[in-house]
Amino acid sequence: MVQLNMYGASDESKQSPFHKGSVMSVQYKLLKEAFPWLTCAIPYSDQCGDYRSTAATIFNHEMGRLTGL
Numbered sequence: 001m002v003q004l005n006m007y008g009a010s011d012e013s014k015q016s017p018f019h020k021g022s023v024m025s026v027q028y029k030l031l032k033e034a035f036p037w038l039t040c041a042i043p044y045s046d047q048c049g050d051y052r053s054t055a056a057t058i059f060n061h062e063m064g065r066l067t068g069l
Helices: 016-032 054-067
Strands: none
Touching: 016 054
């Protein structure tokens, strides 16, 4: 078992689901390139609103579908 914590920082103060998804799309792509055998990623947050919305849930699902994570 391998645990890797990837932190994404930005100066975007709105913390919208779109912004979270945009950051995740870059992070997941880099994860898959660095660890091609990786099959699962579990996003974690600081509990801001952008992680607890319908849009964020849909984005999480799509990131998994598109990247295989």
